[in-house]
Amino acid sequence: MKLLALPLALACVTGFSLPFHSLAAPAGPAHGAREASLGEAARLRDQRQWLAALAIYERLLSNASDDDEAYRLRALTLADLGSAERAWQLYRERPQAFTAAQADRLENDRRARLIVWGGAYAQETSSRLDEMRYAERMMDEHLARLTPDERSEATRARLDRLIILNTLEKHEEVVAAYRVLQADGVRVPPYALAKVGDSLLATRHPEEAAAALEASLADMPGEFDIQLLLAYAYLESEQHERALAQLQSLAEANDPWPRAAGARRGHQNWQRFEADTNHAMVTAYGNRLGEAESALQSLVALAPNNAGLQSRLGSVFSMRGWTERGLERHRMAMTLDPRSTEARIGATESLLSLDRVEEARTLRDGLVRQYPGNTHVRRLERYWDARQGWHGRAWAATGRSDAQGNGDIASPLGNRDGEYGLAVESPLLGDRWRITAQASDAWADFQGERVHARYAGMGLRYVHDRLSLEAQALRPDDRYLDGTAFGLQAGWRFSDTWSASAAAFNADPEASLQARRSGIGADAWQAAVTWTPSEQGQLGLRLKQWRYDDGNRRQELGLAGQRRWFTRPHLLIDMIGDAYASRGSRDDAPYFNPSRDHALNAGVRLDHIAWRRYEHHLRQRLEVTAGTYWQEGYGTAWVPRASYRHEWKLGIGHRLDYGVSWSRPVYDGQREQRFAFDIEYRWGE
Template structure:
């Protein structure tokens, strides 16, 4: 962060060398050889300069002696009349052999007037007379420090200190030279040494306070100033108090063991600023300081996560016409990003990065913030470009003097990590995985890289692999907040609910205002809610037999089903209850089906179980049913499952309309390579109450063929086959055997995405064949369009309108169908 401490006002070193002027005034007993003049000289030494200067000014220039000119130079110097000293020297004394005291006074006058070359020339003239005069050497060194030769001044002053290390004036002269050379901490050391040797001297203590302030150590400087009332003027005290508050702002932005520790520091800074502002707001002379404190106070508010107040104060300052400096604009931009206004944050970070006074050391942080602002604005492609450009600008190693190979550059690693992670959010997961793996191999001890790698594995659907990587990182930094957040998300995917609770509780206690922590907490809250699922469908069939009635669904059909799940009980269990209704128009008449069900669900690591009982009313009384189902994850790639049903839910409504029920079961095995490749095979036997035995097989798969930040295109395949033991004299569609092959293309397009709100549209198109025994093979075609919307993790709704044209028993039908689903958590 750029320094927000006002530079300490440079103090002159004049008091150090006034003693050099206290030499005897030896005037020849000519025009002023009488007692009143002697008294005027004594008065001048005591600080009453006017009588002596008046007398000396009355001496005609051409008649003044060397001694008179020397006295004039010295007394005018005591009076602080530098311009008069220079005038007398240049008009009367330049060609004379003046004594050392007069030359010293003249050199100092030139220095005070910032005429460095003239001052150096006079000091060198004096040193030619007395080459070992230490006071002259000090004066020359200070002049060099004030001019454009601070390095020469440091060299000269060091030689003087080496000759007499305990001489306080030499230590202070060296400290002054070092400060002018921009070496504030080396300067502080010399002032500290002077203070150790002569701390009771007010001038030494005053310069020591200034050195501490210039070295950004306001707390000890203020403590010393308060121990000695009157040592420092009230304005400087005020500046020191502001500097101390600013230092606490900087400390509050640094990493600590917990958010609470940072908050303690930030709260101290806020208390300091509130006291300063209330004390000095009414003082017009403190106006600039008050504005500075209000600006710096935004940093404490930002560290305290009171980002709405940061934005409010920024608006007030803008309304007052205050130009907010770049370092404070960074706090404002971060606050907008925290308040979920990424578009404003994006514009601000762009401006900040182009500011000529922007601190280069903040470039990585500001560019990273710009990346996330773009990402949260929905500009994933542009965000990736920013990350890639940043990665190109960083060098892998930092070149250091005396170290030929240099040192590894942490900023290069951070930039490379950001670029690799950008692939995750721009749907280029394979490339991101490859880059992160290469970085982990280069820096196996980097916990941040391990966490990023685990997040990518989680995005690819590999929670167990993510878990193992996080366990490796846990050995290096078991209490890292970002690590625990990643472990919490991984545990959620693995249905390790007790781990989720333990990890979430820990990070919430340590970092309650961390947005990622809040996100994990929100996901747990949603998991602990009631869950309502609603599915509805409706269809209309065109074509078919002579009565224009569809062979499977009838001429038109409608259905709705709702299921309500309870919050988790004992972490793993949920009870559920539901009801539904379906109807369809067939040749035999309108069929209806009312059903209710209640059951129990258990979700644990690798296993999901469901058991339910149901009641069915379909025009022939009521009948009870039951279902038992499970799904087991073998690893991140393989899953299998099975179910058994008494009164199977998949019994065709047309069969129920003729009082024919079915019992059955199913089994499946699924292979999921990653987010864009998946295949599943299911086998479902069933037995109908009319004696028919049916076996159905279904193979489905998809392959991702194109991905972009807002578009995903999959090539899918659906192959279905069935066999029935009865094929004639049954009222429902029951081919002896059939086979359907339907390749299709699916497109998912994200229309809008902002945090937990998403809106997308889906397209489907397919063309294949349908083969039925005793009938010729016919073509199949599918078109579909749908949309989905989700909000705040608790609402998700979607709908799909599809049309499929295919033959049944040799008769071609077109089935127009609308399906809607809703999930609501509360």
């Protein structure tokens, strides 16, 4: 939001005008006609009839060009009219005609006028801040000429500097200068306080920003931009309902675009339009994406050529998982307004999500070059670095299975089991390639014997647009199997909603540890397809087959899905379910290998944001499911399971996740109880 420095403009036009007798220097003896003319001009000035007064001064100067009093009053009248630059030029040509106070006023008016022009929207992007940078230089030179005591007393100059720094997006400097003014006991006027609130918001002090904006709004209750900024201060301090209420009241205070019957277009009310648009976006940030999309689509019908609206609709499409549709809208916005930072940032993020890095790089480089201080561009830079740089994860897990009855277990996981490992990916090479490396150790205890599957190896990954490919080679380091594992994986994105993948492994490192104990390995292949119609749900189907060295062929078909049931800004509730059926070709395998079995489970997942601060949050998830499990020869049993997890997002590209789980599975008719704990740390986006 951009608040123009209107109070500064008013100061240049009218705000510092004084009655004639307070401006005029003591006059010497003069003819009666001159005195009458000066008196008439003073009366006109007191009535704010600047042009009529100016005409008198011009006439007096045409008769006597060395008349310092008429010269001085002409310059001050021009300043009252808003011609701050011309008034300053006149002062510079004859400074001896002005008092120190008058000279200071003209200097301040000129800097204020530079600030106003610097805040205007430039026709050329490359020169959009040239005037404001010039104003900054003038202000810095002025303050540098002052002594420390004079500088502390130069209140107006210090306040004007807040406006300059805010427009130049030097928000940290605005906040620092504001704190100095507070320490000096200077009351910041409402127009400057609004700018301070904007900078406090940009530097991520939303509570302080809200307080500053509320104070500014108390003195300037009708200021639309301040009210809009205040809504975002509420939003960023996690007060979603308050932000929505603020925007709703702002919309109700402005008439909608009325359209008379038969009229080709309605009356344009851009303030109502902005209120409605931002209300839709805040609704989206509260996870109610379908509602936000509907609101924006209705506004698009009113203003299809509005670049900001098209870009915001694109952002909502991306939030719903429709990245290609989102990119299309951002490109429409860029066509309508090539200077739109919102559209260009949105298009860059969409292209990154679609793994079209070369195209994204072109847009990103232009943004960084033209808007290096922009808050949103700087955030994009942090996201870019996290996405393009090193990726990795470190994990560990442990579990225990206890049987009921005789104490013997049939679990393929053993009495106790665990795993730990480290996987690293190089920075993106050539915008498409990454080198991967990993090392892991999975183990399980079977009747007192601990079986290990230790692997270390490297791989190469290629990702561009719709296609992803990866090849891996992993070498075992244990006494059970010695064959190198080779794997190939491929993925293809058909559209925003459909994707598929396939993988094949020679000597699959994830094959049964029970089989490994007997020296039996397995090759494996799998294929999967996923349908994600929106953020409201997902459905995935997977087919996998293992070809064990003992001739056993095991096949499994699995289905998993989820559907959003309840949505609030800090709470999501999904209905979840899964099902699978499998079969094995041998009945005498020395590992858990049902000839036939199947399961069906359903439950609920609660996803709650317990705390959030920009890119940092603590998310807690609770999942509870129950279902039936059937195994040929052993019948059907109910199988409950539950898990509780924490996810700490520690910043862009850093995430810590851990949790506990409990279940009561049944193997070969034997009920068991399992507890497990796992933890994982990821870096990179």
